[in-house]
Amino acid sequence: MIKVGIVGGTGYTGVELLRILAVHPEISVSCITSRSEAGMPVADMYPNLRGHYDLAFSEPDVAVLGACDLVFFATPHGVAMRMVPELMSAGVRVVDLSADFRLKDLDVWANWYGMAHESPEWAEKAVYGLPEVVRDEIRAAQLVANPGCYPTAVQLGFLPLLEQGLVDPARLIADAKSGASGAGRQGKIGMLHGEVGESFKAYGASGHRHLPEIRQGLSGASGGDVGVTFVPHLIPMIRGIEATLYAELKNPADFDRLQALFEERFADEPFVDVMPFGSHPETRSVRGANQCRMALHRQEQSNIVIVSSVIDNLVKGAAGQAVQNMNIMFGLKETMGLEAPALLP
Amino acid sequence: MIKVGIVGGTGYTGVELLRILAVHPEISVSCITSRSEAGMPVADMYPNLRGHYDLAFSEPDVAVLGACDLVFFATPHGVAMRMVPELMSAGVRVVDLSADFRLKDLDVWANWYGMAHESPEWAEKAVYGLPEVVRDEIRAAQLVANPGCYPTAVQLGFLPLLEQGLVDPARLIADAKSGASGAGRQGKIGMLHGEVGESFKAYGASGHRHLPEIRQGLSGASGGDVGVTFVPHLIPMIRGIEATLYAELKNPADFDRLQALFEERFADEPFVDVMPFGSHPETRSVRGANQCRMALHRQEQSNIVIVSSVIDNLVKGAAGQAVQNMNIMFGLKETMGLEAPALLP
């Protein structure tokens, strides 16, 4: 059994890790930390876990974490970068679900996250863990930066187009929408049911922290700078991201081979499902599942490629992808613990 | 008192007309028709109207409708085009909330609506009733084609940009999202709560009936053909449309004057509210109200203008705009019966 620790377990990604790991046959969760809730049994905070875990939240303790094979960070930004170096020295492997190690340009990081980065060394060494792009590097990594939720949905949908150089990289638009769990589990007035329910809005339209992460990833796929406009929106639901992507085809004749291109690109990917041309993926078709489903569209008289891409922000957009990365890192079957279909309806 | 008839009153736009007209001081609703529910009191179907109306649904009868000053059609497409000519001859004025008279190119209409148009004469004479564009023509019109819900939100947001020729008219993108009431009140499995709730998806991404209507309106504003990509989405809520619009500024320096331009363009419009630059309009801020609120955004290093525009699809996107048109047609105060603030939360 692989011994796993979780730092920052009271948020939605924390409980989602516990939910997934509860049925993972090769994992034993040996500690889960929370400064604010130390001592409280996890099943008291999350009654869906009653009968599954006897653990209580504990104060984060590097000695205890250092005895784990792998530690997940499910913390706000700024925490992992301070604790990771010591764990690295102890030989522990880490999957960081926070944003601390996602950006390679630390000036950009500092600018968006409002603090200086405290572990430039590991920021450089960290592997940005999108398995569909860098599976082999993940296998060997000691530190994996788990991608953000929006960046996962957006990158996967644009990837085949950019890798093949079929679209104008300067004119990418990603109109993305997320359920409320993406904002985490803090008592913010703006995230109350009375504020979020029965309403829809854009937010961060003038700039969102996931924009530089998306830009970095797409530039990598494109082999050069990209111009991408990214607008997130808040959906009155709990789980799910849909990203509608727009790109301008350099040669309209390429439309005919796009579907085949996408299907080939992801043919061996267990967690990316290219649906038939003209399909409309629903977020519920991936609820609770580590899946990205996508479909292509074209409107008459248009050379705009439209891609609709959906994930569950807490699974393929966070905890599920983290477990996928862990499976890769430890040589387990990549789908282990991640086989269950989505919960629909 | 102006005598009003409503044809097709059992759907959501029908009940919304009744809700609004219940407090309109100059209107008396003298008949409301429904083939399927003839004889049923409207307050039995819509208990929110108990105490407000003694009317029952009746069979549509041109003699009765012909005695009205104005008739609203809240019918599926294909109904109004058959009944309108006779009402026109009887001197009745009509606001048609259906799609029958919105498009000027009847080949396009036939193509999207799957039938030949049966009243080409009145399709030509009909005024497309977006008051912010053609108020004077509405005043004099006998037949007003009330705009669609998406087209209202999209056109209002793009108007200032296109009228001033500031953006590339060939590269317009409208990513629009609507609550479920936009699909009407028919027993379709796809619109069940169990299907719509807690899920989000694009639909009609390869082509939607509102696309030609949007294209017609934007071409008018632009003074020439436009290239517009329009993707609608279904939000798990009841009322509200948010459209996020993307356009490429010809001259990035123009960014500095966009806010003032929008404010001036709509300064005298009682039902268009330009919020401060960088705001995020919420659909709930217009729920139940005949308002369009919009705001502008810019992302760093980008010459894409982003406009977020929200309306209540049943009000400014249907029944409210119809009453606004009626007020204009009869020389009433344009805001009469439409003064109440939105219901928030």
Next chain:
Amino acid sequence: MIKVGIVGGTGYTGVELLRILAVHPEISVSCITSRSEAGMPVADMYPNLRGHYDLAFSEPDVAVLGACDLVFFATPHGVAMRMVPELMSAGVRVVDLSADFRLKDLDVWANWYGMAHESPEWAEKAVYGLPEVVRDEIRAAQLVANPGCYPTAVQLGFLPLLEQGLVDPARLIADAKSGASGAGRQGKIGMLHGEVGESFKAYGASGHRHLPEIRQGLSGASGGDVGVTFVPHLIPMIRGIEATLYAELKNPADFDRLQALFEERFADEPFVDVMPFGSHPETRSVRGANQCRMALHRQEQSNIVIVSSVIDNLVKGAAGQAVQNMNIMFGLKETMGLEAPALLP
């Protein structure tokens, strides 16, 4: 014009008061206070009010409030009892939407609200403002304690049964359900969309602050002590309360006259609607409206009277009833400003 002040305007009852008063023809809101948001325009916090109010929140100032004809308190408990005495001395009339003056037994009050009452004199003089019971006293009152949301729905439904002594007063059960806006607008984790959405639960099942208020009101109607079990539940929606009430008929033969009894009891009440026997009132039929709708049911082989009673917790359960009380106090038409039908769908 009647000059109105509102203390504590940032919560949901505050904005609801503003929404209703925006179309009230005899009212001018002259000040609205908030310690935390002093200086912020109300329309910045509540964009549905843009164009309706130029007011900004101000620090509470007894001098300013003392110049009003009427002051609404939309504050947490414990605030009104401290400020009311001074306003009373200044001759201002007050409708307190908080719980401060609802209970006559101040030991009970202290027990449930966790503090000693600081204005026993005015607690005694205050009129518990359920117009359907004590309209004449409200007319003459200087201080009205506006009833709680649950107590309004529960009392109205039980009233005719208890006033006529038809049911066993020792065996009353009120199973009540409320939307999330009833919990107010504070940043509590338990009220996040991610916690409330797509879930349902009882809360306060072992005892809730509205229980003594219900007991007091029902005892008054019954002319003696009552035994009532009250369990509130949280519905994943924003507005609306449904209370299903169970009472044991002393004489089953009385079933035949219950419908007539209820209809007569509320025949002259503008805001209570007794629906036909066997109807199922929906909360949406009163959304945004100052209405209580109710209906009676009987199951075969049973002498249990079932009453289903619905209100909008923010309207007939709070701000609407407060305006109704104000109308009565100032000799206005009781329905003034409260005529609009509910928002459905």
Next chain:
Amino acid sequence: MIKVGIVGGTGYTGVELLRILAVHPEISVSCITSRSEAGMPVADMYPNLRGHYDLAFSEPDVAVLGACDLVFFATPHGVAMRMVPELMSAGVRVVDLSADFRLKDLDVWANWYGMAHESPEWAEKAVYGLPEVVRDEIRAAQLVANPGCYPTAVQLGFLPLLEQGLVDPARLIADAKSGASGAGRQGKIGMLHGEVGESFKAYGASGHRHLPEIRQGLSGASGGDVGVTFVPHLIPMIRGIEATLYAELKNPADFDRLQALFEERFADEPFVDVMPFGSHPETRSVRGANQCRMALHRQEQSNIVIVSSVIDNLVKGAAGQAVQNMNIMFGLKETMGLEAPALLP
């Protein structure tokens, strides 16, 4: 591998069976029937199952079903009673998720379901499959009538009280609330998102088909007739039932031992969780899981026992309990395929 057939697979219980069985290690689904959708791949209708099943819906064919080890009926009432006798003759075992074999009194059945029962012989032999009551009979049964959703939540909560004779059996009240998936997946206007969303109501308050089933089960537990009032309500969410149960304790002193009694009664039950006294079970704590969670409450000065009981109507209230019954019938571990924690949030 046990070969399983499903009759009537297009509804919500059908897809839920498929979701659960997809990860069941001992089961192979060999056919799934649908008259209306014959030929359509199940994964086209339910995209969450893409990659999990290659099956298409087929016409129901007794020869094919007769080759299965077990057949689930997920059909409307009236179907199973016609097909079951032939399957019984073929030696197939059946779990019927419909209401056909739940009631022992066929006059009562005929009265509530509006048709004569066509298989009295098997109605008598069928085992009413509530494992917590008749596990041994289920083990040996050829035909199991899977309990209804409401009856499961209500019976489990009342069981310990009635079995021990602690409460007045003539005065039971069950106020139950369900998400919309309980109404199935048919295109009924009343179940549209626009009708169900943001609203709450009682329904069937004068009598519901689950009432006689509840009465039969509780009478069995009580050892004599019971008087039970049962009112169902519709919650604006998809999955979940909460039942708040009220019973009058014969001897108030018994309150002290109720918690222990409940805990002992269900100590060996893998799918019933008695939470600490005074807890408030949330439906989300069992979403997607085959669990019933319950808690006890008492209000001061009261001898009413309050039990709050929650299940997922599609799992412990339908497909999950059906799989649990199947596991018992085939001597598998009772929890096999049912181990995953609920999806929260």
